Amino acid sequence: MLSLLASRLVTAATDLLFPPTCAACQADLATPHGVLLCSSCEATIRSDTLPRCLRCAMPCRTILQSSVGCSHCREMKLPFAAAAVLGNYDTSLRAVVIRAKYPHGEQLALAAGQLLADRIQELAARGDSPFATIDAVVPVPMHWLKRMVRGASAAESIARGVASRLNVPLLSSAVGCTRFLAKQGSLSQRKRARNVRSAYRATGQFELTGASLLIVDDVLTTLSTTISMGKSLIAAGAAQTLVAGIARSTSIVS
Ligand SMILES: [Zn+2]
Ligand SMILES: [Zn+2]
Structure with a gap:
């Protein structure tokens, strides 16, 4: 007391x-x-109402069930059951994503993560949604050297906001980044996939068998990173993986 x-x-x-x-x-x-946010900024960050593909989070004419997929992802083999974002990258969310990368943007990343959790709960409320069961949140990890230089991990701060709002554990060290990766943004789609292939590995610090795990990143672009993460978690025994990010980049990278 x-x-x-x-x-x-x-x-x-x-x-x-x-x-x-x-x-x-x-x-x-x-x-x-x-x-953490004034009502005006919160409304702006929440403002996206575009129907999206539940499998890859790309905007679509109608909301597409995750098992079907859209023209963008139908041919892709995805190790995750569904994906969610707050909106497109080419909106006010771009500034949120950029600031979240630095130590002074940690509170913003946390707040955006909480709003992302609200979006996930809205999706979970729809019947038969893969988002209905989430046992823990796993951020996309950063190589230790990059983390030291940056001083903050946007994915981890966003994931902390998501986990606290969903009231589930945050497993920051469940997956490790095994090598220093070239910046994904500077590479073509094929090179991005090669850059992150087998780059993530479950550390064995947590028992993941049978768990439904939500992978959190800041931006979803080619999905190469989240595909690699999803594969590592499935290989470690997870029953299901899901993906969430602040923003979806809609520009096609060739
Ligand atoms: Zn504000
Ligand atoms: Zn899709």
Whole structure:
């Protein structure tokens, strides 16, 4: 009881010294401690209402069931059952994704992750959705050297926001990145697939047998990274993998 009172007093004192501000626009927040976005930024980040393919998260004319797929993914072998995003990369989400890559963007990544969890719960509420069962969240890992240089991992911060909102464990060290990867954005589609092939491996730190695992990344582009991650988790015994990201890049990379 005393410790609860002490922690509330610390929170109140911190709010007085450093009033909470919106993680996106830095406007003062006249809301209780813990809320990270102002209502305007939250509405912008949530604003995408495009129907999407449930299998690859590309925008479509109608919402397509995950087992069917769209013209973009129908021919692709995917190790995950469904994919979800907050919107397209060529919108205001681009700024969110870029800021989330750096240490000062951690709160924004966390807030965006919480909104992504809301999107996943909306999808899970539709009958027979693969998103209905999520046992844990696994972020796409960064090679230790890159992590040291960057100082933050966007995927991990976003995944932390998702896991806290879904109230499931965050397994940050369930999969390791086995080598220093070239920047995916600088490569063609074929080279991206080759770049990440077998780059991810389950560490064995967690028992994954039979689990339904949500893989979280910042942007979904060619899906090469999430395909490689999904394969590593299935090889480690996962029953099902799912994918979620802040934004979907819709530009086709050849
Ligand atoms: Zn704001
Ligand atoms: Zn698709």
